[in-house]
Structures are given as structure tokens and as C-alpha cells.
Amino acid sequence: IMDALRLVPGVEVANINRNTFAISIRGFNDRFSNKLLVLMDGRSVYTPLFAGVYWDIQDTVLEDIERIEVIRGPGGTLWGANAVNGVINIITKNAKDTQGTLLSALAGDEENGTFVARQGGQLGDNAFFRVYAKSFERESSRGLTQTSGDDQWRTVRLGGRLDWDPSDADSVTVLGEYYDGNLFARSTLPSLSPPFATPRTRTKTDFGGGHLLGRWQHEIDQDEQIELQFYYDRTDRQPSGFNQYTDTVDIDFQHNLPLGEHNEAIWGLNYRLVSDHTAKDLVFTLTPSSDTTNLFSGFIQDELSLLADRLVLTLGSKFEHNDYTGFEYQPTARFLWKASERQTVWGAVSRAVRTPSRVENDIDIFTSVIPPDTFGPGAPPIPAAILIRGNRGFDSERLIAYELGYRPQISDTVSVDIALFYNDYDKLRAVIPRGAFTPHPLYGLAFIVDATNLLEGNTYGGEIAIDWVPTDFLQFRGGYSYLEIDLNLDPTATAPSISEGDENASAQNRAFVRSILQLPHHMEIDATLRWVDSLLVNTTRVNSYLTGDLRLAWRPLSDLVVSLVGRDLFDPQHLEFGESAFASGEATGVQRSVFLQVTLEK
Numbered sequence: 022i023m024d025a026l027r028l029v030p031g032v033e034v035a036n037i038n039r040n041t042f043a044i045s046i047r048g049f050n051d052r053f054s055n056k057l058l059v060l061m062d063g064r065s066v067y068t069p070l071f072a073g074v075y076w077d078i079q080d081t082v083l084e085d086i087e088r089i090e091v092i093r094g095p096g097g098t099l100w101g102a103n104a105v106n107g108v109i110n111i112i113t114k115n116a117k118d119t120q121g122t123l124l125s126a127l128a129g130d131e132e133n134g135t136f137v138a139r140q141g142g143q144l145g146d147n148a149f150f151r152v153y154a155k156s157f158e159r160e161s162s163r164g165l166t167q168t169s170g171d172d173q174w175r176t177v178r179l180g181g182r183l184d185w186d187p188s189d190a191d192s193v194t195v196l197g198e199y200y201d202g203n204l205f206a207r208s209t210l211p212s213l214s215p216p217f218a219t220p221r222t223r224t225k226t227d228f229g230g231g232h233l234l235g236r237w238q239h240e241i242d243q244d245e246q247i248e249l250q251f252y253y254d255r256t257d258r259q260p261s262g263f264n265q266y267t268d269t270v271d272i273d274f275q276h277n278l279p280l281g282e283h284n285e286a287i288w289g290l291n292y293r294l295v296s297d298h299t300a301k302d303l304v305f306t307l308t309p310s311s312d313t314t315n316l317f318s319g320f321i322q323d324e325l326s327l328l329a330d331r332l333v334l335t336l337g338s339k340f341e342h343n344d345y346t347g348f349e350y351q352p353t354a355r356f357l358w359k360a361s362e363r364q365t366v367w368g369a370v371s372r373a374v375r376t377p378s379r380v381e382n383d384i385d386i387f388t389s390v391i392p393p394d395t396f397g398p399g400a401p402p403i404p405a406a407i408l409i410r411g412n413r414g415f416d417s418e419r420l421i422a423y424e425l426g427y428r429p430q431i432s433d434t435v436s437v438d439i440a441l442f443y444n445d446y447d448k449l450r451a452v453i454p455r456g457a458f459t460p461h462p463l464y465g466l467a468f469i470v471d472a473t474n475l476l477e478g479n480t481y482g483g484e485i486a487i488d489w490v491p492t493d494f495l496q497f498r499g500g501y502s503y504l505e506i507d508l509n510l511d512p513t514a515t516a517p518s519i520s521e522g523d524e525n526a527s528a529q530n531r532a533f534v535r536s537i538l539q540l541p542h543h544m545e546i547d548a549t550l551r552w553v554d555s556l557l558v559n560t561t562r563v564n565s566y567l568t569g570d571l572r573l574a575w576r577p578l579s580d581l582v583v584s585l586v587g588r589d590l591f592d593p594q595h596l597e598f599g600e601s602a603f604a605s606g607e608a609t610g611v612q613r614s615v616f617l618q619v620t621l622e623k
Contacts, residue, residue: 022079022089022111027551028535030484030500031093031107031440033527035553035598038609039162040174040204042076043598046093046107047442048480048506048527051558052601055450056105056375056418058096062113062196063273064234064252067103069295069314070267072378075258077204078228080176082137082153084123084622087114093484094442095373095422097351098337101291101318102376105420106444113196116141116149116184121623123153129586129616133158144185152181161205162609163594170609171223176202190240199231207607210304213404213464217390221607226260244279264300269293283326291318297379306385306463314344322353333357345377346417363430375418381450381472384411386603391468406464409452409603412472419447434490441483449476449508449523452602454516478508478524494539501532525557526599528565543576558599561608566595568611580623588614 023042027034033050035043045054055072058065059079066074089111096104120141127135139153156177162170180198187193207221234252241247254269275289293316299307322337338352353371360366386409394400426440454470461467482504490496508524510517535549548571555565568591574584589595589611596610 022081022083022086023076025089026091026109028498028500028533028549029091029093030486030502030531030533032091032109033531036611037598037600038170038206038607039159039172040077041172041206044074044076045527046091046109047444047482048504049106049523050527050598051523052598053603055378056103057107057109058100058104059109059111060100061111062234063236063250064232064254065269065271068256068267069269069378070265070297071380072103072375075228075256077174078176078200078202078230078256080155080178080200081111081113081180081198082123082139082155084125084137084620085113085119085139085151085153087112087118093440094369094424095351095353095371095420097373098320098322098339098353098371101316101320101339102341102343102349102351102374102417105373105375105418113182116151116182119151120149123620123622125618125620127157127616127618129614131160131162131612131614132616133160135618144183147187148183148185150181150183152179154179162612170607171205171207172607172609174202174204176200192238194236194238195234197231197233199229201229203227211387211389211406213390213406215392217392217404224260226258228256228258230254230256244277244285246277248275249273265297266299267295267297269295280323283330284323286321286323288321289319292316293318303463304387306387307379307383308385309383312379312383316344317342331359341376343376345382345415349374349376349417365428367424367426367428369422369424371420371422371424373420373422375420377415377417380411381415382411382413384409386410387464388470388603401458401466403466405458405466405468406461407470408461408464408467409470410472415450415472416448416474418449418474421445436488438486439483440485441481443479443481445479446508447477448474449478450474451476451510451514453514456515473514475511475514476508477511478506480504480506495536497534497536499532499534502530504529526559528554528556530554545572545574545576547572547574553597556598558608559602561596561599563596563599566597567591568595580621582618582620582622584618584620586616586618588616 023034026032031047033045037043037052043050043052045057049056053071053073058067059074066079092108096108100108123139125137135157137155139151141151143149158175161173178198178200182196185193204226206224208224209221210219212219232254236250238248250273252271256267258265271293273291278286280286296313298311318341320339325334335355338350341349351373355369357367387406388409389407391405393402393404423443428438430436451473452470453473459467459469484502486500488498504527506524531553533551538546550569552567556563568589570588572584572586574582576582590613594610594612600608
């Protein structure tokens, strides 16, 4: 899934190490990117713990994915808080479309093995199901010093889906999954004893969980439908003693309502309950250790067609109430103008918010140590722990976004999609030192760094995607994105902010081109080139890089495909991102790799 997202202009994807990713849209990239909402079949995988996504557990059988929708720009009106810079919606196929047997095996120099088994079947005339199992194991990468990166990654998952049409007007979907795995990293942990930090040691994170989702859709008539959805999600995570357990219950209702021949509205209601429990350790502490939050929301959006359906106006807003900041609203106004049969112009003005997370409210992160007598005479005679501390008064981050797009069909074989944007941010997270030492019951003495809303700024840029299909057996897709970020700390801040590093952690320029060539004798070649500009993540300089992937596929039988794939072929190893300021974990980069995959589907 992460690799597929690299081929979308405006989406930033970077491997920090073998099992850790930084993914965002239109800036603010980080391991803990917090302005991107990710959904899988209508279930939010955005964690309220740190306002981001655990990408290491987001997986499924890739052959079962119908499409991945990427919305660049705010999506708060429909999807709610935290859909600030974009939305990624991963949609899997109806069970009716995955009948029969699928078996797949993959192995290579960096892949110890990936195995997939899926079986689809039918229950009666109108019910279809599939069940699947998938496992993979990736070995450690080489660190930047050519020693082991100690970043192995293993996951096993079991799941299934049922699609049932009890009548012509009704459809029911039930899907669920259980997963289990672990991953490793090399981390430097702070210590109150000399030398005040451990060497980079191998740490292990165990994780597991699952979800169950049910959805009922009813068609009142051809243009009017209602949908009711419920899901339960459980996430267990145990990184180096900081155990986390999160339970989410979500109920969602939507109603598509025609209001005339050229007017259509959609409205909905949602309730979400999140309950978490964490165990304290020396580095991470959440106070209180357990918490339960409630989210109530509703939205309405109206779409009006004018000028013989050549002009479409869309107005709407989301209204939410959360336990941290209370009431929030997220309106949008959009237009789409069909200038001709081959040209479309669109624009939007939107407001979006990112509500606070548990970490920003309640965390103490022990990041490092100030040794005794560091500042000369009069300095504290004992070591002081540097703590990043949450703030119960932390407010929502706010965005006003302006977007303009143009989609021309140049010819029957060439289409172009151009999007420009200007984002104005307010109350962004800034992590500011207090400038004084404070007694602490656990660490003895602490130097506090507070989470505040003292950062503001703007981003602007654009993306272009070009599709060219010169023949039935050859197609090209290319993309380029440009991004400029300008952040400013509030004049009232007494010291610099760690968060100002967001300004340089996203590449200013990115580009890719991909070709798919169908060859005789049932063969196919896919080739991809990607170029990413240089960036600076905290103190780590990441040089610009050009890399390429190549896939040669052969179908000796109608139901058998053999693929040989080379990844990141141009360099033995290249760095794509740096370590986060808020967590320890070595950046090891990406290595050249080759693997063989055999897939049987019948």
C-alpha cells in the first residue's frame, strides 16, 4: 500500500527504516504525520493516541484492493477532523469479484518470504464470501555504518468478508480481520546515570489487534439511498515496555437525498467512542494512564447543478463535538465548471481542523539528559531529564485552504490533471522550552518542554499528473509536485520550537514516471523512475535521489503469473528520511533488492 502511494503527485512517502514510514500529503511529513486521514473500507485507521497512522500494521491482500482514492487537500466536510491536508481511502473488492482460489509466494534477498492464500465462495444465490491469510517477514537492513539495522519486521493476518444482497434494494457487508506481529529497531534511550544515554540497542515492539465492521445499504429509489455502518477496532501495542491498548467503537449513518432534478444533498451523523490504557515506563508516561473520549458529529452537503449541468456548486459543513476542544466546524465551498467536453475547471475554499491527541494533552516523553554542572557555577548539581510535556489547554490546529484545478483532455490518448493550492495555517503545534528546572518525583529534576499552539504559517504549491496511452499495449503515467513551506513562531514564544523543523522535512520537488508495456508471449514490463529533492529532518540531511524499479512478468498459463522485480536499483542504499524528534529509532534508509513472486489465481 505504501509503495502504491508513491505514484500519486503530492503524496510524500519515505522509508525511515525497514518497518517505519513517513507519509503525508502537501507537507508536514514525519513518522508521526498528523494531518492525514486514512480509511480502509470506511474504517478510520487514524489513531487518536498520537494523531497519526501506524503504517506498519496497515496491510491486506493487495489483489483484493479495488482502488485507492487519494483526496489532496482538506476533506473535513465529509470525513471530519484530522482530514486536514488530505484523505487516503483504501477500498477492497466485493466478495463476488474474488471468487475461487488465490495463492501467492514471494521471496528475495531482502524479503524472507511473503505468503498469501485466499478462497472465495458463494452462499445461496445472493451471498458471497472470501477468507484469507497473509504473512510476511522482512530481514534487517544494513545501517548507515554497514552494520545490521536491527529492523526486522514480521506480520501474520487472517480475515474475511461477506457480501449479501437480501433484496434488490438492500445490501449487507460484514468484514473483519485479526493480525499479530513484531518489529525491531535500534534506539538510544536516555539514562540518569553516566554516560546519560545507552548505546544504540535493539528494541522490540509486539503488536496485535483486529476489527469487525458491518454495513447496511438501502436504496429507497434510484437516486435516494441510506447507509448505516458500525465497526469495532482493537489495537494492542507493546513497544519497549510502554504497553498501549486502544478500543474504538464507531457508528455512522448517511442519507443521499435528491432535492429536485438538479439538486442533491447528503447528510449524516456519527458517534465514536475511544477507550485506551497505557502502562508507564521510564521514557513514556501518560497521565491518566487510562482515558475514554467521545466524538459526536454531523454533516450536510448540497450539490447544485446549473447551466445545463455544466456548472456544479457544492456547499457543506461538518459539525463536531470532542472532549478536548468542544465544538468544531469545517465548511467548504466548491465549484466545478465543464468549460467544454474536454476541459474542466474546479476550485474550492475550505476550513479544516486537527483536534488534539492524547499525547499532546497528557504525555511526558523523557528524551535526553542535561548532565550536572553543564552550565557552569550555579547549575544544578544533579542530572536533569529533558521532558516533552503535553498540555491540557492544547487547541485544535486550523487551516483555511484555497485550491484551483484544471483537467484538460489534450487528445484521445493524453489527459492532464493540474492542481494549485495555498494553505494558511494557524495554531500549529510548537514545542517550546520553559527555560527553568523543575523538581520531578520520578526523575529528580526536569527541564520541561511544553506543547503549545504558537506556530503559524502557510504552504503553497501544485501538482501535475499526465496520462498517455499511445497504443493498446503501452501506457505512461507521470507526475510532478512542488511545495513551499513558510512557518513562523509567535513573537510571544520565549525560545525556538522543535516543530519549526517541519519547514524542511518535506522535499520541495518530487517527480516520477511509470510505463507499462505488454509484450508478445504473455509478457509484461513495468518500469518506474522516481526523483525526490533534498530535505532536512531535524539534524539529518537527506540528499536528493533518483531511483528506479523494474518488473518483468510472464503468464505461462492463464491463471499463473511469475514476476521478477528489482527495487531501488540505482544505488546499493539511499537515505529517504531522518529520525523523529519525538521518538528514538535509527534511520537506515532503503537498499537495492530483488525478489521473485509466483501467483496462482483460479
